[in-house]
């Protein structure tokens with residue numbers, strides 16, 4: 001391994017991701033080719049079918065409109081549609097209750113397909129269509145069409161007639177246009193995931209007709225016309241996960257309604273520029289919060305943030321990167337009341353000073369990169385953070401030499417010290433960091449090479 005710029009490492013990671021996918025595809029196609037199909041057939045003859053003929057025909061129609069480069073649907077033969085991949089039925093009624101067509105369909109392998117692959121056209125996915133026969137599957141509770149390429153078709157209105165749905169995932173599937181307010185008919189939904197780039201709403205009133213919603217993701221959906229979004233969301237106290245990243249959220253005038261989201265555990269309002277101070281103060285009542293993501297929100301004010309952090313005792317992850325936050329890091333961190341904070345990202349702000357010694361013992365992820373005035377004895381003050389796996393300190397005006405104590409961070413997988421004023425030699429002890437995968441030391445005055453043991 002080398003102390004190089006980021007290029008080579010990233011290439012390495014991407015290459016291995018592709019390789020994994022290839023291996024997985026080979027495995028899958030080998031098993032499909034032999035065995036599976038035939039066995040299915042035999043079973044059907046003997047056991048008979050528990051599948052409704054009308055629903056079987058609907059599934060075949062749906063299949064005929066789906067892009068299928070790897071012949072994944074080849075298992076969809078025979079009478080017993082309940083045994084087909086991605087399909088499940090209710091044992092007593094025999095109705096199809098689950099249809100999981102998340103692309104790539106072979107979701108069981110380790111390759112994690114990335115929505116950005118789609119956005120940047122890094123992968124080309126052939127177009128699919130939602131066949132109107134979907135409406136025959138009246139007893140569906142679970143429908144996942146995410147990550148397919150419905151090539152800018154509107155969200156199909158038939159979906160709002162599937163009133164038994166409890167789980168609906170249409171995310172990153174290249175649907176285009178208005179999110180149909182008829183989705184409010186799906187009053188049994190617990191999980192609704194509509195994250196994606198080409199959708200917008202006129203309002204969110206329809207959401208208040210889904211009383212037990214636990215999970216809502218409308219990231220990248222344009223909510224700029226939903227001026228009462230805050231009131232609608234606040235009236236769904238069952239919400240546990242709320243993700244509205246990059247949704248162009250309208251500003252909410254004060255006074256805000258009393259806090260009502262008593263079950264909220266994950267809140268991601270990142271990349272919205274209208275997050276007000278009043279909203280940050282309002283968050284202090286969100287004491288159940290574990291994951292708070294507010295990166296790229298333009299300019300958050302630090303004082304109401306500190307008020308909130310002082311009461312969020314259950315926080316595990318906090319991401320405030322890219323926010324022009326000004327002030328002393330020490331002051332902000334003194335206000336973090338959570339003892340269990342594991343992930344802290346304050347990168348690309350204008351914070352200054354140092355980490356208070358002895359604070360944040362449980363941290364596994366710390367990124368302070370791009371705060372050009374974080375100077376002082378960063379390693380000395382990080383001395384007790386031996387659980388760190390990720391340490392990002394690029395562009396922090398760190399001077400002096402890297403101390404031998406860097407070898408104490410035995411769990412480190414990622415260390416970025418680039419663009420500082422570091423001098424001297426690479427310490428021997430860095431060779432003891434046996435978990436290290438990425439190391440960046442460029443743009444310093446460091447001599448020497450990485451110990452051979454790595």
Ligand SMILES: *[C@@H]1O[C@H](CO)[C@@H](O)[C@H](O)[C@H]1NC(C)=O
Nearest residue numbers: 118123124125126127149151
């Ligand atoms: C989706 O399908 C359309 C039409 O075939 C195509 O032009 C587009 O490139 C596809 N998008 C992706 C991400 O593959």
Ligand SMILES: *[C@@H]1O[C@H](CO)[C@@H](O)[C@H](O)[C@H]1NC(C)=O
Nearest residue numbers: 102146147169171191193215
């Ligand atoms: C919906 O699908 C996306 C992409 O396949 C996935 O990342 C997300 O976790 C799913 N949402 C839910 C609620 O399961």
Ligand SMILES: *[C@@H]1O[C@H](CO)[C@@H](O)[C@H](O)[C@H]1NC(C)=O
Nearest residue numbers: 160161162163181182184185
């Ligand atoms: C869905 O809701 C609309 C009102 O938004 C209503 O007119 C329609 O009848 C409902 N459809 C079904 C299938 O329940």
Ligand SMILES: *[C@@H]1O[C@H](CO)[C@@H](O)[C@H](O)[C@H]1NC(C)=O
Nearest residue numbers: 200222223224225246247248
């Ligand atoms: C959202 O839609 C409005 C028009 O309704 C548009 O002016 C605005 O630029 C869109 N926001 C984003 C982030 O694309």
Ligand SMILES: *[C@@H]1O[C@H](CO)[C@@H](O)[C@H](O)[C@H]1NC(C)=O
Nearest residue numbers: 231234235236237257258260
């Ligand atoms: C809080 O939630 C309850 C439902 O449990 C709802 O009746 C009430 O209107 C909500 N309050 C606010 C301020 O939205």
Ligand SMILES: *[C@@H]1O[C@H](CO)[C@@H](O)[C@H](O)[C@H]1NC(C)=O
Nearest residue numbers: 248249250251252272273274
């Ligand atoms: C919300 O933020 C946008 C920028 O994304 C800005 O143009 C708009 O004026 C803001 N709206 C209000 C009401 O502050």
Ligand SMILES: *[C@@H]1O[C@H](CO)[C@@H](O)[C@H](O)[C@H]1NC(C)=O
Nearest residue numbers: 258259260282284285286311
């Ligand atoms: C919100 O928290 C404040 C104290 O921070 C408390 O006085 C108030 O009662 C809380 N409101 C609700 C609705 O829980």
Ligand SMILES: *[C@@H]1O[C@H](CO)[C@@H](O)[C@H](O)[C@H]1NC(C)=O
Nearest residue numbers: 306307310330331332334335
């Ligand atoms: C935040 O911490 C500072 C000390 O660093 C303290 O003076 C201030 O009162 C704290 N603010 C809150 C809201 O707890």
Ligand SMILES: *[C@@H]1O[C@H](CO)[C@@H](O)[C@H](O)[C@H]1NC(C)=O
Nearest residue numbers: 357358359380381382383384
């Ligand atoms: C490490 O923790 C001990 C107490 O547990 C404390 O005395 C010491 O100052 C801490 N050192 C640093 C560098 O934070």
Ligand SMILES: *[C@@H]1O[C@H](CO)[C@@H](O)[C@H](O)[C@H]1NC(C)=O
Nearest residue numbers: 404407427428429430431432
């Ligand atoms: C590396 O770890 C070994 C024990 O595993 C220790 O004896 C040695 O002193 C360490 N080397 C450095 C340079 O810290």
